[in-house]
Amino acid sequence: MSLNDTFTSETELHGVSDPIIEIRDAEVVFEMDRGVSRVLDNVNLTVERGEILGIVGESGSGKSMLASAILDAVVDPGILSGSITYYPENGDPIDVLSLSDEELRKLRWESISMVFQGAMTSFNPTMSIRGHFEETLDAHDFDIEEGMERGHQILSDLYLESERVMDSYPHELSGGMRQRALIALSVLLEPDVLVMDEPTAALDLLMQRSILALLESLKEKYDLTMVFITHDLPLVAELSDRLAVMYAFELIEQGPTNEILQNAGHPYTRSLLNATPNLDAPLSEMRPIEGSAPDPVNVPKGCSYHPRCSVANNRCVEADPEYQQITEEHVAACFHCDDAVEAIPLTHDQAVVQEDEP
Numbered sequence: 001m002s003l004n005d006t007f008t009s010e011t012e013l014h015g016v017s018d019p020i021i022e023i024r025d026a027e028v029v030f031e032m033d034r035g036v037s038r039v040l041d042n043v044n045l046t047v048e049r050g051e052i053l054g055i056v057g058e059s060g061s062g063k064s065m066l067a068s069a070i071l072d073a074v075v076d077p078g079i080l081s082g083s084i085t086y087y088p089e090n091g092d093p094i095d096v097l098s099l100s101d102e103e104l105r106k107l108r109w110e111s112i113s114m115v116f117q118g119a120m121t122s123f124n125p126t127m128s129i130r131g132h133f134e135e136t137l138d139a140h141d142f143d144i145e146e147g148m149e150r151g152h153q154i155l156s157d158l159y160l161e162s163e164r165v166m167d168s169y170p171h172e173l174s175g176g177m178r179q180r181a182l183i184a185l186s187v188l189l190e191p192d193v194l195v196m197d198e199p200t201a202a203l204d205l206l207m208q209r210s211i212l213a214l215l216e217s218l219k220e221k222y223d224l225t226m227v228f229i230t231h232d233l234p235l236v237a238e239l240s241d242r243l244a245v246m247y248a249f250e251l252i253e254q255g256p257t258n259e260i261l262q263n264a265g266h267p268y269t270r271s272l273l274n275a276t277p278n279l280d281a282p283l284s285e286m287r288p289i290e291g292s293a294p295d296p297v298n299v300p301k302g303c304s305y306h307p308r309c310s311v312a313n314n315r316c317v318e319a320d321p322e323y324q325q326i327t328e329e330h331v332a333a334c335f336h337c338d339d340a341v342e343a344i345p346l347t348h349d350q351a352v353v354q355e356d357e358p
């Protein structure tokens, strides 16, 4: 199959008109003593150039695995299959899973960059922040002087005193400063896409909010596409143009953020919304989702959510639902989207008004 053949039909694009990353049938398996652990299951996702896409799911649902898959960074002995295609603004599509180690190393910093949760573990504790910046520029044959100028600028854009931060060792910075320094480092080589896996999880609420605001301005200034992965639905909803919801290693719903918040089609998404506190809803309105998420070695047959689902019937036990189209841009993998709307009313209004909306 040629790369252009992987460019999918309109329905698979779910309203995306200018894809920058396309993930098709991505699957990750680990052969374990107790059976095959499928920790990413037939994931199809298209990231639109210039958007902020939020990927949300509870702990252990496969979010980090998806982030690693995008950059062909699944750890051994995990086996990744499917296809990941990166579409540079100028130039031919790149089949990520066929790249050599050297090509991957370049892609990972210069095209699609990644920020993980704990900045402390991402930095070398014995090297100053300046050392990290210089080493990264040097390893990728970038001009050091020009690159450091950009580095200072990005640190200032993130409201950091750039000289002081450059001279510091990671442990000398607060958690919020360190995470911002890591974000600055990740955009140093002018990538097109920034993939962030729980980038604010270790920070307090105020720092999370301020980093979110900084990310939005960074995105505009440096023309970035962002993929923001988190368990925190209200947080990511504030930032994202679109949301994709993970349950049991699959993406079970995708669509524009406000459509998902107001008209989610999948019973899991609706229950997740009802289980999620937001600033306007009293705690008494929270409805925890009963039952627990499946073990990857023992995912239920049919729809993996059926044992916890109030609208499931025999069909859901026997067959795994394909995506049902709710609107042109909104899909959910459920046979009973219409029933779910009635059976699981949303207990509180989760709508967010995005800044560019009237």
Ligand SMILES: Nc1ncnc2c1ncn2[C@@H]1O[C@H](COP(=O)(O)OP(=O)(O)OP(=O)(O)O)[C@@H](O)[C@H]1O
Residues within 6 Å of the ligand: 030, 037, 039, 057, 058, 059, 060, 061, 062, 063, 064, 065, 066, 075, 076, 077, 231, 296
């Ligand atoms: N090296 C590994 N070997 C086997 N299974 C793994 C490995 N790494 C992760 N897993 C399993 O893959 C599944 C998905 O994990 P993943 O870290 O992607 O979840 P997550 O949604 O990011 O969770 P969290 O928010 O807690 O980080 C989990 O069941 C996890 O136990």
